[in-house]
Amino acid sequence: MRHGVRLVGGRIAVMSEVGARDGMHEEGRARRASRLAHNVAMASSTASRSLLEDPLTFGVQIARRFPRARSALLSLARAAGGPERELTRTWLSGDLTATRAMLEELSTRGSLGRLAAEIAHASGRPELIADDPAVHPVARARAAWQLGEASKAISLLADGAPRTRLHRVLRAELALMTPGTRLRWDAGGSAPIGEPWSGVLHLLTNSLPHTQSGYTVRSHAVLMAQREAGLAPTAMTRVGYPVVVGGIGAAALDVVDGIEYYRALPRHLPATPDGRLAQQADALLSLAGRVQPIALQTTTHYPNAIVVREVAKALDLPWAYEVRGMLEQTWVAGLGSEEARQRASSSERFRLTREREAELADAADIVFTLSSSMRDDLAQRGVPRGRIELVPNAIDAALLDRSARTPPDARAVIGLPRDGFWVGSTSSLVDYEGFDVLLDAVRMARSDGVDVRVLLVGEGTARQALEARATAAGLTGVVVFxxxxxxxxxxxxxxALDVVVVPRLDLEVTRTVSPLKPIEAMASGRPLIVSALAPLLEIIGPVLARAGSAVPAGDASALAHQITTLASDGGVRAKLVELGLERARGRTWAAVGSTYREGFAVIGARADGRGDVRAS
Structure with a gap:
């Protein structure tokens, strides 16, 4: 039996390896039990507060997030009876298109009841209830806020229920998004971090392994790229996460591929967003005292930047803001009607959010962003172009050397037919991704005798509508979700795909935001077709665009023609693969990591002569 040696009270003590391991396990079990109790207390207090103040809204939100909790909402709908029962069933089935159509029909008959109003809010149709005085004031206020009419929402609550938490929350939200507002937070007389300074401390909204999304995958890739560049990154996620999204058993630290993700998990969360941001600042300041970073970094949107600006000031450190998207554009794109989108685009909240993001980007020592179109947008808002660095989505160089299966062989592994010509994507299934256009294109190609089939990998609010569209188009058995x-x-x-298709619609959000999947497809040796939108054209480059990898956005006929061409001409497919691989070789995370290092070297040199970011 091997033995370990440790110092105990000034004396040398010898423990067997088995005994040491058992002691560590006991300590670990005790810590896990304590953390679980802590997390349960946080989740319980937060849920109880919401349940007591607005049980119906709470029930709808829980039903959206946790399918097993839907029976209670169905019971409520049965009690309501009539159209609300069928509306609730349709909404819970996930068919957003049918739900929105039912809501519109019900609204023409008269005012929507409280349950129907909540479903209208959850389905992106707030315009159906925001202006109806017969609707409950809380539901109207939530709808007005969703439309961006912030002051109207607060006024409705002040008239009807001035002491509700929602009234306090929305007032605080409005203050936080208003340019010039600083977080009310006391750093407690913190002193600058001592030697040795090392690495970059990140504040993230969420992360792997609890959330898998484009945001978390990019965040992880950035952290690993910075590590390879010698920047010694560490990350903390927003206060309460992942407990607030159902991760009751979450630990205070997750390590993924050697990257440390710290969690800010207090026993109780404040009732208002400004209180939570102050709590977040406390947690980030505490972690900074332990890891002693040379700089801080965060990502959109503005609540993260509000916190990091204050903590960086308290520690006298430079900070970076990574703008990955325009919050107001994404919010508007998620609304379910043109009327709602137009109202939101001209609203108070839309304007303030744009101004707030610009103000915080301007306050950062350096801004990183994903595409030239996003850089241009920021520059037009007044952020100095010289402080904006491009860090596009990239790929791990190992992906270029990976031995990929042929599409038929890959399909056989996952249980799909080897035959047929398969197109599709791995993506979130949301409206602006344009997969309805892809289904229409496939229907057209099949009507011309081409055996085209579809594989869509992912989940999202548009899935049920896409499934219904596929059925209506006679594509049952041809489209796999x-x-x-x-x-x-x-x-x-x-x-498994013969061609990866990124058929994004032409919307304000898609004209600026750059997705990760096209560069991954090129690096994987898959032919690629994208919508001819600026961020996507920037990813593939002009040579691939001229070779046939781009079609007009929203044009199902043009997409069908290009799919048919690729299905019938292996030479064209091979050419697109060759050009895509060549393009991907210049877009690795190693190259992106050097951009981060150079950027931090510049701001480090500005920061009172502290110099470069030191490698770990």
Whole structure:
């Protein structure tokens, strides 16, 4: 038996390896039990507060997030009876298109009841209730806020229920998004961090392994790229996460591929957003005292930047803001009617959010962003172009050397037919991704005798509507929806595709935001077709665009023609693969990591002569 040696009270003590391991396990079990109790207390207090103040809204939100909790909402709908019962069933089935149509029909008959109003809010149709005085004031206020009419929402609550938490929350939200507002937070007389300074401390909204999304995958890739560049990154996620999204058993630290993700998990969360941001600042300041970073970094949107600006000031450190999207554009794109989108685009909240994001980007020592179109947008808002660095989505260089299966072989592994010409994507299934256009294009190609089939890997609010569209188009059995798959399996599903298609619609949000999947498809040796939108054209480059990888956004006929061409001409497919691989070789995370290092070297040199970011 091997033995270990440790110092106990100034004396040398000898423990057996088995005994030491058992002691560590006991300590670990005790810590886990304590953390679980802590997390349960946080979740319980937060849920109880919401349940007591607005049980119906709470029930609808829980039903959206946790399918097993839907029976209670169905019972309530049965009690309500009539149209609300069928509306609730339709909404819970996930068919957003049918739900929105039912809501519109019900609104023409008269005012929507409280349950129907909550479903209208959850379905992106707030314009159906915001102006109806017969609707409950809380529901109207939530709808007005969703439309961006912030002051109107607060006024409705002040008239009807001035002491509700929602009234306090919305007032605080409005203050936080208003340019010039600083977080009310006391750093407690913190002193600058001592030697040795090392690395970059990140504040993230969420992360792996609890959330798998484009945001978390990019965040993880950035952290690993910075590590390879010698920047010694560490990350903390927003206060309460992942407990607030159902991760009751979450630990205070997760390590993924050697990257440390710290969690800010207090026993109780404040009732208002400004209180939570102050709590977040306390947690970030405490972690900074332990890891002693040379700089801080965060990502959109503005609540993260509000916190990081204050903590950086308290510690006299430079900070970076990574703008990955325009919050107001994404919010508007998620609304369910043109009327709602137009109202939101001209609203108080839309204007303030744009101004707030610009103000905080201007306050950062350096801004990183994903595409030239996003850089241009920021510059037009007044952020100095010289302080904006491009850090596009990239790929792990190992993906270029990976031996991918042929599409038929990959399909056989995952249980799909080897035959047929399969197109599709691994993506969130949301309206602006344009997969309805892809289904229309496939229907057209099949009507011309081409055996085209569709594989859509992912989950999202548009899934049920897409399934219904496929059925209506006679594509039953031709279109396969897998739902969400494990992160490690995504490459295999991508291998199963003969062509990866990114058919995004032409909307304000898609004209600026750059997705990750096109560069991954090119690096995987898959032919690629994208909508001819600026961020996507920037990813593929002009040579691939001229070779046939771009079609007009929203044009199902043009997409069908290009799919048919690729299905019938292996030479064209091979050319697109060759050009895509060449393009991907210049877009690795190693290259992106050097951009981060150079950027931090510049701001480090500005920061009172502290110089470069030191490698770990």
């Amino acid at each position: 897998t739902g969400r798959v494990d992160r490690g399996a995504a490459a295999l599903y991508r291998d």
